[in-house]
Amino acid sequence: MIPLQVMWLGVSQRHANANSLVAIIPISIAALPIYLFLHARPQVDLHFALFLIIGSVVGAYAGARLLNRVPDRELKLAVGALMLAAGFKELVFP
Amino acid sequence: MSWSDALAVLSGLFAGLLSGFIGIGGGLAFVPIMTIGFRFPQPLAQGTSLAAIVPTAIVGGITHIREGNVLLEAAMWMGGGGVVGAILGALLAIQVPGHVLARFWGAFLVFSAWRIGWGALRSATGAARHPLPGPPPEGGA
Numbered sequence: 465m466i467p468l469q470v471m472w473l474g475v476s477q478r479h480a481n482a483n484s485l486v487a488i489i490p491i492s493i494a495a496l497p498i499y500l501f502l503h504a505r506p507q508v509d510l511h512f513a514l515f516l517i518i519g520s521v522v523g524a525y526a527g528a529r530l531l532n533r534v535p536d537r538e539l540k541l542a543v544g545a546l547m548l549a550a551g552f553k554e555l556v557f558p
Numbered sequence: 559m560s561w562s563d564a565l566a567v568l569s570g571l572f573a574g575l576l577s578g579f580i581g582i583g584g585g586l587a588f589v590p591i592m593t594i595g596f597r598f599p600q601p602l603a604q605g606t607s608l609a610a611i612v613p614t615a616i617v618g619g620i621t622h623i624r625e626g627n628v629l630l631e632a633a634m635w636m637g638g639g640g641v642v643g644a645i646l647g648a649l650l651a652i653q654v655p656g657h658v659l660a661r662f663w664g665a666f667l668v669f670s671a672w673r674i675g676w677g678a679l680r681s682a683t684g685a686a687r688h689p690l691p692g693p694p695p696e697g698g699a
Contacts, residue, residue, distance in 0.1 A: 465636055465640065466580075466581055466582075466670075467666075467667075467670030467673070467674060469632075470674055471670065471673050471674065475629070475632070477674075478627055479627060479628070479629050479632075480581065481579070481580055481581030481627075482581060482619075482622035482623075482625075482627035482628045482633075483581070483628055483629055483632050483633040483636060484581035484582070484633075484636070485577065485578070485581045485582075485583075485615055485618045485619050485622060486615075486619040486622060486623065486628050486630075486633035486634075486636075486637065487633050487634075487636035487637035487640050488582075488583045488611065488615040488619070488637075488640070489612070489615045489616055489619050489637065490637040490638070490640070490641055491583075491637060491640040491641055491644055492583060492608055492611045492612045492615055493612055494641045494644060494645075495608055495644055496605075496608050496609060496612060498648075499601075499604065499605030499608055499609075500605070500609075506605070507601045507602050507604070507605030507606075508602070508605040508606050508608075508609045509598070509602060509605075509606045510609070512562075512566055512592075512596075512606055513606045513609040513610050515563045515564075515566035515567050515570065516566050516567075516569060516570035516573070516588065516606070516610040517570060517609075517610050517613050517614065518567050518570060519566070519567040519568060519569065519570025519571035519572075519573075519574060520570035520571065520573055520574030520577065520584060520588075520610055520613070520614040521570075521574060521613055521614055521617040522571060522574060523570065523571040523572065523573065523574020523575035523576075523577065523578060523614075524574040524575070524577050524578035524584075524614045524615070524617045524618035524621070525574075525578065525617055525618070525621050526574075526575055526578065527574065527575040527576065527577060527578025527579035527580075527618065528578035528579070528617075528618045528621035528622045528625060528627070529578075529621060529625065530575075530578070530579050531578070531579055531622070531625070531627060532625055532627065534579075537678045537681065540674050540675060540677070540678035541675055541678050541679065542579075542580065543580055543671075543674055543675070544670075544671045544672075544674045544675020544676070544678065545671070545675065546576075546580055546582075546586075546671075547667045547668070547670050547671035547674070547675075548667070548668060548671035548672075548675065550586055550664075550667050551663075551664045551665070551666070551667030551668035551669075551670075551671060552664065552668065553664070554660045554661065554663050554664025554667065555661055555664035555665065555668065556664075558656070558657035558658075558660030558661050558664065
């Protein structure tokens, strides 16, 4: 969603990142029951998820506050570097 | 609280920071952390990641809204479209082998990284090569 907004719609990197995270809320809520109920047994380790969440909600708050303090160009470079690494991973180890 | 739990909190902190800053759900970091670092099987890692993404995205998303970073109407359309897209994607994933989908996705990511990252780099070097005109030198014509 982030690259499509930036490349095709000309949305600023800051707005694209934030829009994407808000859009992920309904998508993840819709997808979660598949892993909880549609498998033979739940594919969720709730104990581990709880400890991940303790860290991740603090991180998400800090990351969201940080976004406004970074210029658009540096933000684009960070997003580009992350996508490049993830893209090569998928190409080499699909 | 075991060492494993403490490492999970630290991993969550890292993935959450990435999520809030870059705008990804966090699965990009959560899943490899669990499969490589904690030897989770892939489906369990994906399900556990998704369970962690929901509260992470809610906290990050609300913070972004309060910071004025969100174009709310666009985000709502994307969220609605994303739900439909996720269902279609799941149906497509049944028909197409996983490694083929992964390679298409990888190629799209590399292309996007090039367009966004290279564009940002070029804008900076272009500005250095062609600086804005300054005042004329003293004593000049």
